[in-house]
Amino acid sequence: xxxxxxxxxxxxxxxxxxxxxxxxxxxxxxxxxxxxxxxxxxxxxxxxxxxxxxxxxxxxxxxxxxxxxxxxxxxxxxxxxxxxxxxxxxxxxxxxxxxxxxxxxxxxx
Amino acid sequence: xxxxxxxxxxxxxxxxxxxxxxxxxxxxxxxxxxxxxxxxxxxxxxxxxxxxxxxxxxxxxxxxxxxxxxxxxxxxxxxxxxxxxxxxxxxxxxxxxxxxxxxxxxxxxxxxxxx
Numbered sequence: 001x002x003x004x005x006x007x008x009x010x011x012x013x014x015x016x017x018x019x020x021x022x023x024x025x026x027x028x029x030x031x032x033x034x035x036x037x038x039x040x041x042x043x044x045x046x047x048x049x050x051x052x053x054x055x056x057x058x059x060x061x062x063x064x065x066x067x068x069x070x071x072x073x074x075x076x077x078x079x080x081x082x083x084x085x086x087x088x089x090x091x092x093x094x095x096x097x098x099x100x101x102x103x104x105x106x107x108x109x
Numbered sequence: 110x111x112x113x114x115x116x117x118x119x120x121x122x123x124x125x126x127x128x129x130x131x132x133x134x135x136x137x138x139x140x141x142x143x144x145x146x147x148x149x150x151x152x153x154x155x156x157x158x159x160x161x162x163x164x165x166x167x168x169x170x171x172x173x174x175x176x177x178x179x180x181x182x183x184x185x186x187x188x189x190x191x192x193x194x195x196x197x198x199x200x201x202x203x204x205x206x207x208x209x210x211x212x213x214x215x216x217x218x219x220x221x222x223x224x
Contacts, residue, residue, distance in 0.1 A: 018221055032211075034212065034213075036215075041197075042217070042218075043197075043215040043216060043217050043218045044152065044199070044215050045215070046212060046213075046214065046215075049212055053179075063188055088151055088152075092211065093166070095157070095165065096157065096165060097154065097213055098153055098154075099151035101150070101151050101152060101155075102151055
């Protein structure tokens, strides 16, 4: 079992709709959870982080964490074409950050 | 300012060459990282420096040699690389307290091609 799992996609969402990205992790001792956005050929850019169970909102982005289910998600409201990218879920534990394989998101105008 | 800089942006080298990648941050971060990313794959951790000491080496071949001369600078020395080492090499930094608030910020990367 991979430590951090994501659906690789591609996930296609119409412009203006909500994009929902999901991630599961295997290590129950994981402490913190991050979402990075990566455009093709560029480096990962931090979108959000979350440490506590529940929801955390920042503009159009909402991160949701459920430690009991070992599940973290990212919702993008009012999706824009500029949101088209690969979204990497990353989990911090055992002094290192482990990335999922990423979900490729395409926003359709 | 959450900027991590990396030089060069692109590097092409032969298998017998010796080259170095450089990473710099001025955010007062005390942890710095090297990652390797192949196309369509997630970043893979190579090395972690914490307070200028190597704390994690993810069983990286000795042809990659990291160096942390001071808290702002991180180098990766390359020697006798193989074509399969071609990848995007990413540097990141974080506060370094190894707490759950330790967010990593990435530099733009160096695109390395080994011929």
